[in-house]
Amino acid sequence: MSSMSRIPGDANLFVGGLWILNIESYRNHLYDNNITHVLSLIKWSFDKWSEEGKRFKHMSIDIDDLEESDLLSHLPAAVRFIDSGLYPPQSVADGTKSSDNTPTTAQDGATSPPPSPGGVYVHCVMGKSRSVSCVVAYLLYKYPHRFGGRPFVPSAAATSQRRETAKEAVQKALDCVREVRSHAEPNDGFMEQLELWWEMGCPAEDDGAVERHPTYQKWLYDRMLKDARDMHMAPEADHIRFGDEVDQPTTAGGGPEAQEQGGNEVRCKKCRRMLATPKFLVPHAPVGEAQSGHCAHIFIDTLSWMRPMLEDGALDGRLICPNSKCGATVGRFAWQGLKCSCREWVVPAFSLNRSRVDEVAPRPDGGGRRGVSGQSGNL
Template identity: 65%
Template sequence: MSISRVPGPDNLYVGGAWVLNTEAGRKKVREQNITHVLSVIKFSFEKWGEEVQRFKHMSIDVLDDEDSDLLVYFPAAVRFIDSGLNPPEEPETKGDGPSPGGVYVHCAMGISRSVSCVIAYLLYKYPHRFGAAQRRQTAKETVEKALVLVRQGREGVQPNNGFMRQLELWWEMGCPADDDSAVEQHPIYQKWLYERMLKESRDVHEAPNPEDIRFEDEVEQGKGVAEIEVNQKEGKEIRCKKCRRILATPKFVVPHVPTGRQESSNCAHVFIETLSWMRPALEDGALEGRLSCPNTKCGATIGRFAWQGLKCTCSEWVVPAFSLNRSRVDEVAPRRTDALTIRLPPGRNGSL
């Protein structure tokens, strides 16, 4: 496959590495006035001699593997592409107006890695084309729309499943690209990395290192900024049936039924996120075990955990699983004062 133009107002092209290694390909590059080359592969311009000076070049050395992390490079990649299409010395184009520069994005074959970076740029630059109003609800559909657009200019391209998922996360994050670490610092990316770590542990039949366990309630408290949550998530809070101690608020309850199906009232388990009160049960590194009420005056057995996952009575698997037995807990509507909370940085209310 030769060099292909991405449909749209920009002089944006995608293809394989061979284009840059043949005279015919080099001629095509010259004809398209390409000034910037993004190599999503380890690549050198040594064969170009002095002519290499006509290009600005960026290289991202990543394998075309579902487990490769391309997401973390998206901020740098989209800013590089944009600098070629809209040079700083030129007035930046607005809307869908034409751009002056030419950018070639390539990998080995121009099918997966390079196309992923092109899609990342389209989502970043033109979110209005793909449905910016509801990012999380439409992430999968949005990425597919962008892929369809690229295929109009280059048939048969298909990022691997891992990259497709990373593009969905990129969209859910809001395509942050203020600096190279914009993704790395994002909570969605950090949660994704944590889930990858858990999978690696499961693959070798081990529990994660206790020091690496992410307790979701501590993550919330650690945000360190004032925020107001109004009905953040509908649902019921979970309390110990014996002592009435709150075990989980609605935001930490994990749905465990496929999208589109209503959770069955016959489910014997309520699954929740990993919370800090579970620390004593998890710190010995066991793959599975019991969960007890954190109230020291109660200590009732209320459920179990299994890093390898558990199968609910409704036949759904939840991995990892932190399960509370419905016969041992009560599910109650949160008090109205719990529905509206204001979180302040430590010390603002006189306490730590």
């Protein structure tokens, strides 16, 4: 096994472990390979190298090799740093804007610009999980066509197509690293995050591109809910996301299929108040089965009319029709989840009892509904 592995392709991109940097006699590997930029996926610095360390541009991302570590939010800065190392601005003749911004966390020690073409060394401790994940993220970002994708234009169809191909794309990019580093193996949590990275279209126009993305925010929220479940607690009231109040990632709830399949609106049987429009229905059974007729429950997204029932932090309880003149019990919620009559678990569960609601086809023009109280709003 070589200590640092060159990723197949034209770019001078290397991945490996820490000892190249920690053992003095190994340093020549960096010079031999024309390395100008070092990306550390551990807390590390060139301090001990004194003047010699200033030859390198360096970025350090302090992250543990744990499935639950949030690698995703660091990926834009990481791929931008790698790109700026491989293709320094002055070597970019066609004026592409790939590297005209120096990442803010990079040390600006070098007095002269790095030679072109640059060389980048991405490392963690073993060169197995963290550093490999970053290199895979870069390959997916830089060469989407190699992994079955095209340059990403945000749209529901593109996201849906990306979601279907994510596993395969990430695996192909990892296989590319494994050609030169057979023990490369990102942990399972990182693999899942790389799939989301692909699904989002590898957004890296600035360092905050992932953190702003609805898919990332939904992912963070789901993690928070899981943490709360593990502690047998309800999420804090301030942190609850109501589906009708947030930017929906196209992955939310039942996904675009659910939004396009033209399901029914669900209304309170007693007063006809709107409880959920089709896009907030959460499918839970295999498509075509139980779902349509036989289930005792209709599961829906967390919606703002539930706020009064959720804000006291109960783990479960009744869902009551928000029409104050009605007040009928229409279902239940349970942060820990509920088992439907079809035996499927839904977690967390916001369930309307089929016998307490009416399911009606939405009117095609979406407006002029009769018999709905004025407060139904845009639900």
